[in-house]
Amino acid sequence: MAADQRPKADTLALRQRLISSSCRLFFPEDPVKIVRAQGQYMYDEQGAEYIDCISNVAHVGHCHPLVVRAAHEQNQVLNTNSRYLHDNIVDYAQRLSETLPEQLCVFYFLNSGSEANDLALRLARHYTGHQDVVVLDHAYHGHLSSLIDISPYKFRNLDGQKEWVHVAPLPDTYRGPYREDHPNPAMAYANEVKRVVSSAQEKGRKIAAFFAESLPSVGGQIIPPAGYFSQVADSREKTSSLTSSPWASPLAMATLLPAWPQPSLWRGHLKPPALSTSTRGVGLFIGVDLIKDEATRTPATEEAAYLVSRLKENYVLLSTDGPGRNILKFKPPMCFSLDNARQVVAKLDAILTDMEEKVRSCETLRLQP
Amino acid sequence: MAADQRPKADTLALRQRLISSSCRLFFPEDPVKIVRAQGQYMYDEQGAEYIDCISNVAHVGHCHPLVVRAAHEQNQVLNTNSRYLHDNIVDYAQRLSETLPEQLCVFYFLNSGSEANDLALRLARHYTGHQDVVVLDHAYHGHLSSLIDISPYKFRNLDGQKEWVHVAPLPDTYRGPYREDHPNPAMAYANEVKRVVSSAQEKGRKIAAFFAESLPSVGGQIIPPAGYFSQVADSREKTSSLTSSPWASPLAMATLLPAWPQPSLWRGHLKPPALSTSTRGVGLFIGVDLIKDEATRTPATEEAAYLVSRLKENYVLLSTDGPGRNILKFKPPMCFSLDNARQVVAKLDAILTDMEEKVRSCETLRLQP
Numbered sequence: 001m002a003a004d005q006r007p008k009a010d011t012l013a014l015r016q017r018l019i020s021s022s023c024r025l026f027f028p029e030d031p032v033k034i035v036r037a038q039g040q041y042m043y044d045e046q047g048a049e050y051i052d053c054i055s056n057v058a059h060v061g062h063c064h065p066l067v068v069r070a071a072h073e074q075n076q077v078l079n080t081n082s083r084y085l086h087d088n089i090v091d092y093a094q095r096l097s098e099t100l101p102e103q104l105c106v107f108y109f110l111n112s113g114s115e116a117n118d119l120a121l122r123l124a125r126h127y128t129g130h131q132d133v134v135v136l137d138h139a140y141h142g143h144l145s146s147l148i149d150i151s152p153y154k155f156r157n158l159d160g161q162k163e164w165v166h167v168a169p170l171p172d173t174y175r176g177p178y179r180e181d182h183p184n185p186a187m188a189y190a191n192e193v194k195r196v197v198s199s200a201q202e203k204g205r206k207i208a209a210f211f212a213e214s215l216p217s218v219g220g221q222i223i224p225p226a227g228y229f230s231q232v233a234d235s236r237e238k239t240s241s242l243t244s245s246p247w248a249s250p251l252a253m254a255t256l257l258p259a260w261p262q263p264s265l266w267r268g269h270l271k272p273p274a275l276s277t278s279t280r281g282v283g284l285f286i287g288v289d290l291i292k293d294e295a296t297r298t299p300a301t302e303e304a305a306y307l308v309s310r311l312k313e314n315y316v317l318l319s320t321d322g323p324g325r326n327i328l329k330f331k332p333p334m335c336f337s338l339d340n341a342r343q344v345v346a347k348l349d350a351i352l353t354d355m356e357e358k359v360r361s362c363e364t365l366r367l368q369p
Numbered sequence: 370m371a372a373d374q375r376p377k378a379d380t381l382a383l384r385q386r387l388i389s390s391s392c393r394l395f396f397p398e399d400p401v402k403i404v405r406a407q408g409q410y411m412y413d414e415q416g417a418e419y420i421d422c423i424s425n426v427a428h429v430g431h432c433h434p435l436v437v438r439a440a441h442e443q444n445q446v447l448n449t450n451s452r453y454l455h456d457n458i459v460d461y462a463q464r465l466s467e468t469l470p471e472q473l474c475v476f477y478f479l480n481s482g483s484e485a486n487d488l489a490l491r492l493a494r495h496y497t498g499h500q501d502v503v504v505l506d507h508a509y510h511g512h513l514s515s516l517i518d519i520s521p522y523k524f525r526n527l528d529g530q531k532e533w534v535h536v537a538p539l540p541d542t543y544r545g546p547y548r549e550d551h552p553n554p555a556m557a558y559a560n561e562v563k564r565v566v567s568s569a570q571e572k573g574r575k576i577a578a579f580f581a582e583s584l585p586s587v588g589g590q591i592i593p594p595a596g597y598f599s600q601v602a603d604s605r606e607k608t609s610s611l612t613s614s615p616w617a618s619p620l621a622m623a624t625l626l627p628a629w630p631q632p633s634l635w636r637g638h639l640k641p642p643a644l645s646t647s648t649r650g651v652g653l654f655i656g657v658d659l660i661k662d663e664a665t666r667t668p669a670t671e672e673a674a675y676l677v678s679r680l681k682e683n684y685v686l687l688s689t690d691g692p693g694r695n696i697l698k699f700k701p702p703m704c705f706s707l708d709n710a711r712q713v714v715a716k717l718d719a720i721l722t723d724m725e726e727k728v729r730s731c732e733t734l735r736l737q738p
Contacts, residue, residue, distance in 0.1 A: 006456050014459035018466065019451075020475050026452045033454035037447050055449060063445055072441040076432055078406050080424060082388075083395040085402035087375050090383035097387065106389050111481045118513050144487050145515040 008033045008045055026054070026319065027312050037062030040336045042317060051340050053318040056285065056331035082109065114142030117211070121146055124209035132164040134196055134210045136171070138323045141211055150211055153323075166200045166207070168193045170323075174289055175297050287321065288328040299324025303355065310351045316344050377402045377414055395423070395688065396681050406431035409705045411686060420709050422687040425654065425700035451478065483511030486580070490515055493578035501533040503565055503579045505540070507692045510580055519580055522692075535569045535576070537562045539692075543658055544666050656690065657697040668693025672724065679720045685713050 006014075011033055015025075025031040032050070036043040039061040042050045052062070060067065074088075082089055093107040110116045125131060133150050135141070140153040148154040149162050161167065171189035173179050178188040197207055290300040290307070304326040311318050321329040332340070375383075380402055384394075394400040401419070405412040408430040411419045421431070429436065443457075451458055462476040479485045494500060502519050504510070509522040517523040518531050530536065540558035542548050547557040566576060659669040659676070673695040680687050690698040701709070 006459075008454060011454045011456055011459055014463065015454060018459055018462035018474070018476055020477050023451060023477065025454065031454050034449065035447065035455070037449060042449075042453075058449065063448065068441070068444045071444055072437070075437045075440055078404065079432065080403065080406060080411075080427065082392060084411075085377060085380045085384060085394065085400050086404070087380055090375075090380055090387055093387035094383065105387070107387055108389050108392065112484070114484065115481070115513065122514055122517075144484065144513055145491055146513065148491075 026317070027309060029309065030312075032312065032317070039064075040333050040340060048315060050312075050315045050317050051332075051336075051344060053316060053330050053332045053336075053344065055317075055333055058333045061333045061335040112142075114144045114147055117142045118144050118146050121150070121209065121211075128206070128208045130206035130208035132166060132200060132205045132207045134166045134168055134193065134200070134207055136169075136212060137167050138170050139211065164205065166196050166205070168196045286330040288330070289322070290326045290328065299326035301326045304328060306355070307348075307351060310355075311344075311347060314347045314351065316347055318344075395686070396678060398678065399681075401681065401686070408433075409702050409709055417684060419681075419684045419686050420701075420705075420713060422685060422699050422701045422705075422713060424686075424702055427702045430702045430704040481511075483513045483516055486511045487513050487515050490519070490578065490580075497575070497577045499575035499577035501535060501569060501574045501576045503535045503537055503562065503569070503576055505538075505581060506536050507539050508580065533574065535565050535574070537565045655699040657699070658691070659695045659697065668695035670695045673697060675724070676717075676720060679724075680713075680716060683716045683720065685716055687713075 012031065032042075033045045034042045034050075035045050037052070037055075037058070040052050042052050042055075042062065044050070052058075055062065078086070089109065093109075096107060097105050108116070108119060110119060121133070124133075135150050135152065138153050140151045141147040142151070143154075148158060150165055152161070152167055155161060155165075169189065169192050170176055171178075171185070173182070173185045176189075177192075178185040182188055193210070200207060290304045292298040292300045292303070299322070301324050304320045307328070308318050308320055319329050321327050381400065401411075402414045403411045403419075404414050406421070406424075406427070409421050411421050411424075411431065413419070421427075424431065447455070458478065462478075465476060466474050477485075477488060479488060490502070493502075504519050504521065507522050509520045510516040511520070512523075517527060519534055521530070521536055524530060524534075538558065538561050539545055540547075540554070542551070542554045545558075546561075547554040551557055562579070569576060659673045661667040661669045661672070668691070670693050673689045676697070677687050677689055688698050690696050
């Protein structure tokens with residue numbers, strides 16, 4: 001590729017001029033120029049290697065050679081729409097169906113998670129003849145008009161809540177109304193949903209659907225992804241069977257993180273991030289909720305931003321999430337290793353220790369310009 | 370690829386079981402199994418070669434080697450989101466900006482034409498603070514909830530017209546209210562839009578946008594398409610400069626089609642298809658409006674379906690469009706040649722002649738099972 005030759009400052013200037021500012025950059029105060037990625041690593045224009053704790057979309061790792069080869073083999077032969085018969089689409093649907101409950105046996109392949117959620121909404125409305133939707137607070141279901149309407153995370157900053165949207169509390173056992181000390185928080189949160197539904201029905205509203213999470217995206221056009229995703233599935237199986245401890249890394253993350261030095265500034269608290277469910281939360285999807293104060297559990301928003309910025313300077317790519325943007329969101333590719341977990345935790349430790357000292361000596365935690 | 374080994378009947382049976390029936394097949398009465406494509410040709414599982422008059426999405430031709438190579442080179446190096454800096458996205462935006470009016474200077478890259486139109490709708494509503502939309506009758510703007518609402522082609526068969534949607538007549542100079550014999554049909558249709566807007570405003574409605582056509586799709590994730598589409602642009606330029614008569618083929622189509630034998634059954638009428646505008650209609654995007662009767666211009670719907678089915682048996686892939694589904698819609702890849710145009714016209718001629726004879730001898734025009 002002839003690209004990747006511009007100095008980073010020029011790329012940034014062009015981007016600011018040509019691309020809408022609503023297309024956000026990671027680390028906006030000092031964005032990273034990434035020119036290459038492999039496995040769990042990304043590389044900037046200077047060749048610096050970053051550990052990627054963000055890109056779970058690169059499922060089996062960036063640029064997995066088997067996946068790249070499958071895409072290339074398919075692209076050379078056929079890349080068209082799904083209005084012709086082809087084996088890939090049915091083979092892949094069959095393979096998917098074997099991993100799902102029997103009732104989930106008819107498939108639609110779409111361009112993005114957003115398109116999938118929009119279709120789910122249409123199907124629910126068409127089937128029930130109803131219009132209304134129950135969603136969880138702070139949920140995000142995609143960037144389309146129809147999904148912004150059902151995403152409190154989005155609509156609170158835009159057009160507000162439509163009369164056909166009903167918001168149930170986030171089942172957050174750390175900061176929500178029912179916490180770890182509750183005898184049965186699951187039932188208590190389920191009852192909240194029941195209450196929201198009853199209250200809507202009393203007003204004569206009719207519920208079409210309950211959106212609890214984004215549907216998985218299986219993006220792109222049909223023919224290549226069929227091969228592509230089969231290859232992803234293959235690679236995942238191979239990764240699992242070839243490495244000595246396939247699930248060592250998530251295990252490591254889960255084991256190491258609670259052992260962090262817990263600075264007096266806040267306590268690291270291990271829980272799935274606000275928007276995830278157990279299907280997303282298993283294994284490598286880990287959230288760490290940073291707080292300023294044990295009693296009030298006040299989100300440590302600025303500290304989380306500072307920490308993520310410092311980690312980036314230390315070649316670890318990480319992002320935050322949650323209503324308070326104070327949850328460190330770990331979702332690396334699956335090839336993330338036990339060593340990677342050790343490195344990341346060591347860096348976190350060092351930065352947290354330094355932050356504690358800064359706070360003790362009344363220095364301001366300032367983001368690098 | 371190990372695929373493409375199933376007998377066609379098995380593929381069809383699996384498809385009917387696993388893929389939603391709302392995902393339509395071309396030629397549903399006897400679908401084609403396509404396993405390979407190159408340039409303007411597609412190949413079925415028996416190796417039969419079809420001339421493709423449908424896939425204008427395969428812009429410079431199916432599996433163009435330069436495009437396939439560009440995608441592969443990029444996929445090996447980096448395929449990630451646009452929240453990091455990268456040269457491809459800004460280089461491509463800059464290149465696009467050079468082909469557009471000065472005011473069109475800020476870019477969003479999206480997953481599909483549908484996502485682009487949804488965003489356009491959001492931008493218009495956010496900017497104007499208004500909600501309503503004026504659209505052309507029979508228009509189709511995409512398959513998302515928000516776009517079905519503004520697509521008469523879709524909403525007439527689904528939830529009907531929303532109060533914030535205003536439909537202007539299709540500027541059809543063949544079958545619409547203002548025809549070829551009108552002194553100024555363009556002004557007359559523009560006045561219709563004005564009338565629709567005034568009528569809406571009198572009811573207190575506030576117009577956010579006028580949707581006249583789908584925005585072009587520049588699908589996929591950002592990094593690879595940037596390289597990919599640059600390569601498409603390159604290939605297009607190269608195609609133009611390398612072939613002796615780059616625009617011979619559209620010219621040929623436009624020249625040959627009016628010279629068709631015009632059977633007494635109907636007259637071939639050359640016009641852009643209902644949904645296209647001049648930006649799409651130039652060159653290879655040609656519609657042929659089939660009618661049963663010169664005076665009433667009744668759409669020859671069944672005949673168009675029969676003709677398309679017979680063409681498929683003769684290894685020409687073509688589809689219909691328009692409110693009456695009677696418009697033969699030619700939109701082949703750009704590499705479609707003068708010889709291809711001659712072959713297609715010759716086959717059309719033979720089938721039309723045969724159809725005339727069948728009608729004369731009172732045979733039914735029956736689709737092959």
